[in-house]
Amino acid sequence: MGRSQEIYIRAPRFGNINRILGKAVLYGVVTAMTLPIIIMYLWLFMQSVSEKVLIGFIPSGFTADGWRFLWGPVKFGEVLLPPIWPITLNSLIIALGVTGIEVSIALMAGYALSRLRVPFRDSFLILIIILHAFPGITLLIAIFYLLNVMGLINTLLSVIIAKAALEIPMATWLIKGFFDAVPWDVEASALVDGCSRLQAWYKVILPLVKPGVAAVAIFAFLAGWNEFIYALTFIFDPNLYPLSIHIIGLIGEFRYVDYTLLAATALFYSIPPLVFFVITQKAFMKVPLVGMKGA
Amino acid sequence: MVRVKLDGLSKYFGEVKAVDNLNLSIKDGEFVAFLGPSGCGKTTTLLMIAGIYRPTKGRIYFDDMDITNIAPKDRNVGMVFQSYALYPHMKVYDNIAFPLKLKKLPKNEIDRKVKQVAKLMQIDHLLDRYPRQLSGGQQQRVALARALVKDAYVLLMDEPLSNLDAKLRILMRAELKKLQKELEVTTIYVTHDQVEAMSMADRIAVMNEGRLQQYSTPDELYDKPANIFVAGFIGSPPMNLIDATFREDSGGYLVDAGSFKLRLEPGMGEVVKNNLTGQEIIFGARPENMEIVEAAEDNTIEGTVYVLEPLGRDLIVNVKVNDYMIKALTKPGVNLNPGDKVWLKVDLDKIHIFDKKTGKAVI
Numbered sequence: 043m044g045r046s047q048e049i050y051i052r053a054p055r056f057g058n059i060n061r062i063l064g065k066a067v068l069y070g071v072v073t074a075m076t077l078p079i080i081i082m083y084l085w086l087f088m089q090s091v092s093e094k095v096l097i098g099f100i101p102s103g104f105t106a107d108g109w110r111f112l113w114g115p116v117k118f119g120e121v122l123l124p125p126i127w128p129i130t131l132n133s134l135i136i137a138l139g140v141t142g143i144e145v146s147i148a149l150m151a152g153y154a155l156s157r158l159r160v161p162f163r164d165s166f167l168i169l170i171i172i173l174h175a176f177p178g179i180t181l182l183i184a185i186f187y188l189l190n191v192m193g194l195i196n197t198l199l200s201v202i203i204a205k206a207a208l209e210i211p212m213a214t215w216l217i218k219g220f221f222d223a224v225p226w227d228v229e230a231s232a233l234v235d236g237c238s239r240l241q242a243w244y245k246v247i248l249p250l251v252k253p254g255v256a257a258v259a260i261f262a263f264l265a266g267w268n269e270f271i272y273a274l275t276f277i278f279d280p281n282l283y284p285l286s287i288h289i290i291g292l293i294g295e296f297r298y299v300d301y302t303l304l305a306a307t308a309l310f311y312s313i314p315p316l317v318f319f320v321i322t323q324k325a326f327m328k329v330p331l332v333g334m335k336g337a
Numbered sequence: 338m339v340r341v342k343l344d345g346l347s348k349y350f351g352e353v354k355a356v357d358n359l360n361l362s363i364k365d366g367e368f369v370a371f372l373g374p375s376g377c378g379k380t381t382t383l384l385m386i387a388g389i390y391r392p393t394k395g396r397i398y399f400d401d402m403d404i405t406n407i408a409p410k411d412r413n414v415g416m417v418f419q420s421y422a423l424y425p426h427m428k429v430y431d432n433i434a435f436p437l438k439l440k441k442l443p444k445n446e447i448d449r450k451v452k453q454v455a456k457l458m459q460i461d462h463l464l465d466r467y468p469r470q471l472s473g474g475q476q477q478r479v480a481l482a483r484a485l486v487k488d489a490y491v492l493l494m495d496e497p498l499s500n501l502d503a504k505l506r507i508l509m510r511a512e513l514k515k516l517q518k519e520l521e522v523t524t525i526y527v528t529h530d531q532v533e534a535m536s537m538a539d540r541i542a543v544m545n546e547g548r549l550q551q552y553s554t555p556d557e558l559y560d561k562p563a564n565i566f567v568a569g570f571i572g573s574p575p576m577n578l579i580d581a582t583f584r585e586d587s588g589g590y591l592v593d594a595g596s597f598k599l600r601l602e603p604g605m606g607e608v609v610k611n612n613l614t615g616q617e618i619i620f621g622a623r624p625e626n627m628e629i630v631e632a633a634e635d636n637t638i639e640g641t642v643y644v645l646e647p648l649g650r651d652l653i654v655n656v657k658v659n660d661y662m663i664k665a666l667t668k669p670g671v672n673l674n675p676g677d678k679v680w681l682k683v684d685l686d687k688i689h690i691f692d693k694k695t696g697k698a699v700i
């Protein structure tokens with residue numbers, strides 16, 4: 043009796059130890075992999091709030107000086123830098139503009155490619171991948187020419203359109219996969235239950251491809267937010283510059299660099315994508331495809 | 338609610354003739370079962386009636402209206418999909434309420450109807466769950482509830498009970514049949530379980546390889562199979578089908594299977610002779626029409642007991658005759674052992690003869 047009880051108690055304890063060990067290994071590996079990134083961000087943060095950092099990232103001499111750009115114009119050497127908020131707004135407009143256009147077009151095109159009988163569909167899909175292998179930079183001059191003809195040069199819209207246009211094919215390809223995963227029967231069922239094709243699309247299919255929408259939206263937002271070369275080429279008015287160009291300005295203008303200011307700005311630059319990611323993730327992820335036989 | 342008429346209905350997928358020239362009339366309020374082996378085109382036919390597939394050829398009528406080109410949403414059919422096809426992102430309640438919401442019914446009426454049908458399908462305790470939190474049988478009943486709730490003109494059910502356990506299935510069969518008669522809704526019920534088809538349907542359409550084989554009442558299907566396929570498909574244990582020749586012999590008619598000869602009544606022989614295209618026939622007799630006797634008589638088949646299959650209420654005796662097996666059905670308790678020599682006495686009134694060339698029944 044005593045013996046069996048002992049075994050009974052001990053067995054789960056071994057189980058626990060194993061589980062904890064397993065978790066420890068898992069977390070260890072993940073930590074080791076992310077450590078360099080974490081250290082870099084830590085350094086960035088410490089740098090942005092101290093006058094000087096010691097041995098890598100130990101701060102000394104706290105200062106809010108680096109973040110002074112948030113509440114007033116910054117004089118940088120001889121130049122008065124443009125205020126940060128309009129610049130941030132420019133970046134946001136570009137990022138959200140790209141996201142909006144890219145997601146809505148990719149959603150429709152992806153659905154069509156997945157569900158409708160499109161001629162040359164397979165060749166088309168392969169072509170998308172092949173074209174994606176060419177760097178967008180090779181099209182810079184041609185795009186400039188086109189935008190110029192359209193009278194869009196030196197507007198935010200020029201960057202939005204060019205970026206979205208280049209990203210849409212891949213986004214379409216990605217989201218088509220999500221549509222493919224929605225069983226035909228579910229759509230057919232919606233039609234039989236009284237939906238029009240459009241109703242079936244937004245009442246039944248769209249909720250099921252939310253994770254795809256999230257993925258495309260995140261990629262699109264990041265692409266727009268990080269866009270540099272098109273902005274630099276198509277925009278001449280410093281008031282229309284996005285943050286990415288603004289930051290280059292902090293490095294390039296003078297012989298010396300204000301690291302504290304640069305670090306703070308860089309950190310500031312990385313916050314919106316994080317916020318966007320968290321929001322999108324919460325709202326869209328985790329939609330199960332069950333309720334089907336064999337799924 | 339409506340009559341359904343399929344007129345030369347065909348659906349080809351490239352080379353595959355999934356459904357080929359299907360002609361069928363279903364009366365208002367009738368319960369018709371589509372019965373056939375896997376891949377014979379049952380689901381394809383239902384999807385054409387529902388409006389999901391566009392027929393390659395042919396027309397579909399509800400009453401006198403040609404609905405061939407009408408959108409699915411305007412046909413008002415209820416369908417239970419073979420795969421259930423529940424909406425994964427909606428709770429059970431919302432799954433069932435979905436067709437009613439689309440019809441823009443008032444909220445309290447939706448609520449009443451959903452709860453009523455859920456109770457009937459014994460899923461009223463599951464309304465708050467998502468489909469992924471249900472067992473296969475429960476999901477299937479949600480699919481049934483969703484199809485039943487909308488007061489459809491036509492109810493299409495694609496193997497709606499396939500995933501239930503035996504007990505629940507028998508219960509549901511009875512429930513569905515009763516409900517169907519109460520609602521008087523024209524119903525097409527797909528199954529490959531012949532017992533289900535025989536016990537529920539007013540008429541059964543037997544299909545094979547996209548073609549309609551026979552369309553008649555369960556009794557007629559059993560007693561007068563129109564061709565070899567139906568004869569072999571309907572009935573369990575299946576009908577014995579044996580290659581033979583038919584000829585006239587000293588004024589009478591003879592079925593000659595080599596290892597045995599059966600003499601037909603002159604009247605029956607005449608009919609066979611007049612309907613036959615050649616001499617080759619398939620001779621058919623159901624196991625329950627074969628009596629086991631212990632001595633040779635006129636019109637008996639000689640063989641040895643090969644194996645016994647007790648089924649509780651009945652006993653199937655497999656009798657080896659030359660190089661083929663004949664099944665006979667008898668009551669348990671007979672004293673038979675493998676290796677025993679027996680004679681099978683055929684009830685000649687109940688035999689079937691098929692023309693081997695055409696496959697069609699001649700009597």
Ligand SMILES: Nc1ncnc2c1ncn2[C@@H]1O[C@H](COP(=O)(O)OP(=O)(O)OP(=O)(O)O)[C@@H](O)[C@H]1O
Pocket residue numbers: 350353354355373374375376377378379380381382419529
């Ligand atoms: N979308 C399709 N494309 C090509 N062939 C198809 C398609 N749908 C069905 N078929 C073919 O048509 C034939 C009939 O299929 P169907 O699904 O109607 O069979 P079924 O009678 O419902 O079979 P089961 O009892 O297995 O469900 C099959 O040979 C099948 O392979």
Ligand SMILES: [Mg+2]
Pocket residue numbers: 379380381419495
């Ligand atoms: Mg099927």
